Amino acid sequence: MKDYIKIGIEKNLISFNEDMSRITYVFQNKERNFNNPEEKVQAETFLRLILDYNYPESRIKQFVPVTMGREVKEADIVVYEDDMCMSPHILVECKRQEVSEAEYQQAIEQAYSYAFALPCEVKYVWVTSGIKSDYFEVDKNQNTRNQMPDIPQFGVKNVASYKYVYDAQYLPEEAGKQRFFDLAVIDQSELTRRFKQAHEALWAGGQLNPSEAFDELDKLIFCKIWDERKPRRMGEPYDFQIITVPKEVEKSETKRRLIENENLCKRVMALYEEGRKKDREVFRDNIRLTPEKIRTVVSYLESVNLGETDLDSKGRAFETFMGSFFRGNFGQYFTPREIVKFIVDVLPIDHDSKVLDTSCGSGGFLLYALNKVRNKATELYPNYLKDVRQHDRWFKYWHDFAEKNLYGIEISEQISRAAKMNMIIHDDGHTNVITSDGLVSDDTIISRTNNQGFKYGTFDFIITNPPFGSTVRQTEQAYLKTYQLGKKEEDWLAVAARPQETRDGQNTEVLFIEQDYKFLKEGGYLAIVLPDGILTNSSMQYVRTQIEDWFRIVAVVSMPQTAFAANGAGVKSSVLFLKKWTKEQTDKLTFTKKNIETQLLNDNNYITQRLQWDKEIKHQQKQKANEIKSAQNISATDAKKTEEYKLWNADLLAMYADKVDELKNKLTEEYQLTKQKQLPDYPIFMAIAEQIGYDATGKKIAVNELDLIGEELKKFIETL
Incomplete structure (x- = not known):
């Protein structure tokens, strides 16, 4: 789009003071406040009349007095048919860009009242806010308004019924004939x-x-x-x-x-x-x-x-x-672009990579992956704008990726549509964005969408920020029982094995870890934003244990408490980078762990000791019941109901519970020590980011530690 202000200064049509707060219209020698939003629209409209519509500056007057009954008001701009400026031709009403639709319609009525109040006959009215314009042909005698696609240019009498045509800039200009306009880049x-x-x-x-x-x-x-x-x-x-x-x-x-x-x-x-x-x-x-x-x-x-x-x-x-x-009610669908950029930048995504976001929200991760590949295409084919062959290769390089390798799942149909629109505006990549619950099986997704791309074990990269805090319940979603993390964990220190039970419910972020594992190829990368509770709470140890079995832990990068505050979430979170083990590696890990557990149980005679304690408890309980029975001349059953027995039994059970806990803690510590010795040892990249480019309100700040962390993490990943 033309920079009308810059051109106006160059052609000495307007001038400014040093701080650009005051504008002077040179021909009329009128100075105005340029900080007024309407004045900026006024200035550009004035310049367009000269530069686009070819009207002589001498035939344009601004701030023309209009008598309205007893009041005198000002019409913003009047263009005249004659050099003496006696016959008004076009009246222009300018409003600020942010004007509401209702205010804009009022401006049209105001412009008409000015047009009818001016002496002689105004033929055209132009109402504009700079981003919206309406044009009318006026007939005072019949009190009618005829909407037009544009006002006539200087010397033009007949205006076509449309204004915008393809490649208008290359059409030859003819005197007395309308010039059409190209669409403008803004x-x-x-x-x-x-x-x-x-x-x-x-x-x-x-x-x-x-x-x-x-x-x-x-x-x-x-x-x-x-x-x-x-x-x-x-x-x-x-x-x-x-x-x-x-x-x-x-x-x-x-x-x-x-x-x-x-x-x-x-x-x-x-x-x-x-x-x-x-x-x-x-x-x-x-x-x-x-x-x-x-x-x-x-x-x-x-x-x-x-x-x-x-x-x-x-x-x-x-x-x-x-x-x-x-934002607000839907803030969870937006991952701040600083975090998105950090994650995508460090991963070795290229045009052959198959990429998925299982809870894609507005599409931020997919867009950055697309832009990464498109930027790579530009590096490979720097002359794509000039060389046709390079352009074809450049386009194929990134567009094949967008069309065939970029996938997203979003449960909200409305947000899914917004993600698609976001991708289309960014030159595509929307083809494989679907509306679905991201936790249903791949077969279910494929049958519902007929998209064969959503197959388990086929993705090179999964980049995602799953929803936190909500719970999938067995009574609501039958698929919970198909998840390993949807079942209660096996207790290797239990005396008797119990059949595995499905949990009543499980947090969505936990299930997404397993779903993403299923979608990944062996050796594929998962970068996932998770609440810190999964990484630190003792109750989540079974989740961490499962992650160890499924993935090589590549990196843990801690985000500040305020990372998602502007989106309405205050949960402390981290970004976990994981690389999927091969099946053989996972089987070997689980086999080694099972062996350690079995060895420790055998070495410590754990089962025998627990059974012996159970036997001792029953023996002492029987003795105590008989003592009370003899002393009070009651039955053994009634003896166990006495307050004396209940207090004594509570102390007994507490004493043995302490013994069991002490033994369990001993075995757990030995397990951890033995596991550290026998399982593969590898480095993990750890970092804490305290400043990430914006504050708790979302306002930009100068420091973004993710830039430096990202550079180092990228180097670390390249060594794997």
Whole structure:
């Protein structure tokens, strides 16, 4: 997009003071406060009239007095037909970029009141907020307004029914004929504003709630992207724009708008269906907006070139907009990008890697994996923009990865759609993002989605931040019994083996460790964010033991307490990097551990000793009951019900319980010592990050220790 301010300064149309707080319109010699948001829109609109529409500066007046009854107000800009500035031609009303849809509609009425109050006849009205514009042809005599796709350029009388065409910059310019416009590339902040305001315009009237409005906006952004990707000849108009109906075709203003809306709706629906034919998983339901609401969204996005807008800028814009809407109730679906970047950067992911996130949320891990491969493609083919052969290889290198090797599972259908949209905006990678419970079996996922890619034992990398704290219960999910970690752990110090029982419930993050193990290839890497309780609580020792059997522990990187505070979670967490053992290695580890347990039980006569103690307890209990029986002349059964017996028995059981605990602790210590000697010894990378680039509120800070930790961890992984 043109930098109108910079060009205006170069052409001496405007000037500024040193701190850019005051703008001077040179020809009129008027100085204004440039910190006023409306003034910035005013300045750019003034410059566009000269630079895009070719109107002479001498025929443009700003801040023109308008008498409204007893009040005198100012019209922002008036363009005149004559050099004497007596015959007003175009009246322009400028509003700040953040104006609401209701305020914007009020601005249209205000502009009309100014147009009717000015002497002589204003022919056109242009209302703009900088990111949205409406154009009208005015007829004072008949008190009508005819909406147009644009105002006429200088010397042009007839305006086409559309404004934006493909490759407009290469069309020859002819005097007296309209010049069409290309779609504009805009920066991140402006694109974010357009997304936000389009979203607000959808739900502000109360017909949709913010969540529904987000879904519908998602669909229309998809249509916009699809429209830009359609092959077109030079000069062919885009479908995703408001195309007006001439007043000669339909005189009624109301009917014209209805016809325009209906035609726009048909074009948008056609785009939507074309896109859905390629991938039905993107959006399963139809667009549910009225034609008028579709027009509202199109008015915010029709002029933007999403395809050529810088990848990072449009990605950040969508994530910022998406984040501002979903954070709070949906904060768990967003892993801070500093943590995501750290994890993806250290892993040796390349274009041949098959990558999965089993609880992908908004798609952050998948996007960074895609960008990593795309950046590698750019390193390999640096001249891809100039060399056609290089471009084909560059595109194939990363796009094959995006289409065939990038997989995501998200249980929330709404968040899954947002993830897909996020991927599409980043130039694809959405094909294998599915809506499903990430803990069901691979066969279930494949049967429900018909996607053969979700097969256990086929992934090179799993990068994920599973949901913390929620519990999967056996009464709710029958699949719990299929998980090893869904069963109660075997106690090797139990006197009698018991049949393995399914737990009543298990934390989701624990089950995801096992699910990710199943999805990984042997030698594959799992990088997972976990609450520290799994790594430290004694009650979670069975989980740590299972991790030891399944994985080589590569690294543990501790995050600060505030890592997820801005997303509404205060759980202290760490990132665990694991490498899946081969089956032979796991079998050898479990066999060695079993041997150690058996040897210790035999060496310490554990079972014999426990049975002897049980025998002693029963003997002493019988003796005590008989003593009380004789002393009180009651039955042995009644003797055991006396307070004397109960107190004595409690002391007896406590004494033997202490003996059992002492023996168990002795064997447990011996087990740990023996295990350390007999199991393979290997280094583990350990680090504590206290500053990670943002504070508890999510505000950016200068220090990010993950950068240095990541460099060292990457080197460590390369040695494995």
